[in-house]
Amino acid sequence: MNYGVILAGGVGSRFWPFSRELEPKQFLQVAGKGSLLQSTIIRMKEVMPAQNIYIITNQAYLTELLKQVKHFSLPEKNIILEPEGKNTAPAIALCARLIQQRDKDAVLIVLPSDHYIKDIKKFCFALQQAVICAKKGFLVTLGITPKNPSTGYGYIKVSLQPSAFSRQLNSYKVEKFLEKPSLIKAKKYFKDKRFFWNSGMFIWKASVFMDEVKLYLPQLYRQIMLIKDTGDIIKVWHKISPMSVDYGIMEHSGKIVLVPAGFDWTDLGSWDALNEVLTKDAKGNIVQADSIDLDSRGICIFSRGNRLISTIGLKDLIIADTPDALLICDRSRAQEVKKVVDQLKLSKRKEHFVHLTEKRQWGHYTVLKQAGGFKIKIIEIEPKKSLSLQRHKKRAEHWVVVSGTARVTSPSGVRLVESNQSVYIPRNAKHRLENPKNSPLKIVEVQTGSYLEEDDIERFKG
C-alpha cells in the first residue's frame, strides 16, 4: 500500500510578515484555494485514501492543524507531533517507523507542504512511475527540469546512460546531490541535461529507507527504533540530532533513482516565488490588497491589514503588509527576509513570533491597542467553545458583547450576557467566558491595570 507523509513542521520565515513562528507558512493561503497544507492534502488524496495520509508537524501547531484538516477526514492518529523540529531525516524516519508497524511493505510518498503544482494529472502520473521504482527497492526522488539557472535550489546530477530499467520507466540513476550552486555553476548546470532541480519529493519503501538510515545514520536509527508508538516520541526526541534527509541519506546512498517530474512545479520558498504562480494584471503586477497604483511594474502587493496601499513608479518590489509589520523588499532579494526575522529574534521583539491576531483552540483574539494602563482586544469565540476558568492578579477586564451571547461565570454566579450588554471582571475574580450558542460570539475587552501581559493568568480546572 502507498502512504503519504506530509512534512508540515517548518516555519517558512521567508514569508514573514505573513508567516510567524506560531503561524507558519504551510497554514497560510498564499496561492490557490486553501492553505499550502490543504493543497498538499488535496494532491495526496488523488493517489491514496485519507486514512493513508500522515502529517508530521510541530506540536505547537496542533490546534491550527486540526482546524485545517477537519474536512479531510484524516484519522487523528495520522497526525504525528514533534516536540521540536529536528529537520527532515528524523521526521521521515519517525513516520516510516510508525507506518511500518501498520504495514511492513508500505511505500511512502514524502511531500513538503510548500509546493505549488498546477497539473495534478501529470503529478499523479509521475508518482505512479516513482512508486513502481520504489517497489523495486530504490529511493526515488522527483527531479524538476530546470526552467532557469536558479541559485535557489539544490541540484541533482544523473547518469544519462540508459539501462533496461530506465528505458522502461523514464528514470535515471542519480550520481550526485549538489547544494545550492553559485550563479556560474548554475548556468553550467542549466545547459547540461544531466542536472535536475531537487524537489524534495521522495518515494520509497519504508523498509528500504530504514535500511539506509541504519547504514548512514545509525545513531538516529537506534533512537527511532526505541519508539514503539507515538507515546514514546517525547522520551526520545530531545536526544535526536537535527539532520536533513538530503545531507544524511541522499548524498550517500547508492540506491537513488530520479524520475523526471514532468509537471510545472514551484517551490513556494519565498515571496518571490508567488510572482511565478499568481495572476498578474495588465501592468505585470500582483495586487492582493486595497491599492491605488500609478505606473508601477512587476510589483507584488499582499495585505493582511485593511490599510490602503498606494504605490507610485515602483519596479520589481514585494510589499507585504500586516497590522503590526510591513515588508518592502526588492524582488531579487526575497531570500533575505529570513535575515530580518533573525534580527527580530535577536532583538527580542515579537513581530516574528505572533500576529496581533492570535489563534486559540476556542477561537481567536486581536490586540487593537496597548498603551499606558490599558489594552483593547476583540475576542471571537466559536460556537459551543469555552475559555478556561481563570483569574488575573494585576488586571481587571471590562467586556462588551458586540455580537452573539456570552455565558459568563464570575463570583456573582453564572449569567447570560447578550449583545450590547457589558460585564465587569474585577482583579482576582475567578471567571470564565463561554459561547453557549450555535453562532459566533464577539466581545470587546478593555483591560485595565499596571501589568497587562498574557502571563498574568491562573487557570483552574472545572
Next chain:
Amino acid sequence: MNYGVILAGGVGSRFWPFSRELEPKQFLQVAGKGSLLQSTIIRMKEVMPAQNIYIITNQAYLTELLKQVKHFSLPEKNIILEPEGKNTAPAIALCARLIQQRDKDAVLIVLPSDHYIKDIKKFCFALQQAVICAKKGFLVTLGITPKNPSTGYGYIKVSLQPSAFSRQLNSYKVEKFLEKPSLIKAKKYFKDKRFFWNSGMFIWKASVFMDEVKLYLPQLYRQIMLIKDTGDIIKVWHKISPMSVDYGIMEHSGKIVLVPAGFDWTDLGSWDALNEVLTKDAKGNIVQADSIDLDSRGICIFSRGNRLISTIGLKDLIIADTPDALLICDRSRAQEVKKVVDQLKLSKRKEHFVHLTEKRQWGHYTVLKQAGGFKIKIIEIEPKKSLSLQRHKKRAEHWVVVSGTARVTSPSGVRLVESNQSVYIPRNAKHRLENPKNSPLKIVEVQTGSYLEEDDIERFKG
C-alpha cells in the same frame, strides 16, 4: 510699520498620507521643531512684534490654528478666515485691505507657510533690503539663486543692467515671471545668471499692492473694497474668482523688483523636498520610523503609525505610513502624490479627507475598529474641556475610563466616573462627557448599533 501676512490656507496634498484635507501640511511637523506654520511664525517674529503678524487660512482650520498659535500671543483678530480657498491674490488683497485700515502706510511681508529656511539671520537681512525697496513703491519678491535645473519651481528673469538703485541695494528689475519650465528650458535658465527661482515671498506696501490690484484685477478690487471688517468677508467671498498673485499681478506689473534671497531655502512642496533638509544616516537614508533595513540607499521612511517597517535592498523611495494609508513612491515622482489624492476624492473614499485620529476643539479621538454592528474609539479629552450635550438615535455607547476622571451627564444625573469604571449610555439618552480635572481624560468607547456614523448626533445647548 511692517506687517506679516502668513498664507496658511492650502491643503498640501503632495504630503499625503500625512496631510489630509482636514489636517493640511502647514500644521504638520515635518522638519525642524514645531509645525511648518509655527516655524514660519518664529521667523516672522524675528522681524516684527506678534501683534503685527496676520495669518489667513480656511475657516475649517480655525481650531487647529488656535492650538498651534496659542504660545505666540498673536491677537485673535489677526487670524483671517476664508470661507473657501480662492488662491493667493484674493487672500493677500483681503489682508492688505484689513491691515491698511489699521495703518495706511503698512508694509506687508507675505510668506507662504511651507518653507524651510535654516539661516534666520540672512533671512532677516534679505527682508530688510526688501523692505527698503518696498517703501520706495516697488513690489518686491525674494529670488532664490537656482541650485540645480529644477522643473519644480517657477522662474523669474531679471535685468542685470545696473541702476543707481540696484547698485545700492543689491536688487534687480524684474523682466518676466515664468511658469515651471521643461527640463531643456530649466537647464538653460540654470546657466544664465538672470534667472532666479520664484520663492513666493513678497514684500510691498499695502497701498501699492492695492493700486496694482485695482489696475490688473479691477473686479477683485471692487469686491475686496466692499469688505470693511472681517464680518463682511462671508457676504463677498463666494462671488470672488480664484486667482494666483503670480498670474494676476506679478506677470503684469511693471513695478516689480527682485532681491536675491542670499539664504538657503527649500520649498517643502512634496515628500522629496525633505530629502534635502533632514539628516541622513550613514547609508543616505532618512528614517523616522520603527525600522529594520538591509542595504537600502536613499530611502526616506516616515511613520505616523506604530508598525514595524522593514526594508530590503530598496533605492530612492519615499515610504510614508499612517494607520489607514501607506504611500510607497519613487523619489523622482513625489509630485504625483497629488494624483493619488485626486483619485481618492473621485472614488469618494475618506483617506484623503481625515485621519483615523480626528482633532476636535475638546481633544481628539481615534477609530480603532469599525465592523458589523460595533465601533471602537479611544477618546482623549483635554483638561477642563467638554463635549456637547448630545443624543444618538441609532447607537448605544459603552465607556470605560482608562485614565483620568470623567464627569458624565446622563438621564440618571451627573456623576464622576473614575479610571477602571464604566458607564452605559443607551440609545436616545441625552448625555455629556466632560473632563473636570487638570489632567487628561482617556476613555475607550464601544459603540453598538445598526448605524454608527458621526452624523447620528443631535446636539443640545446648555
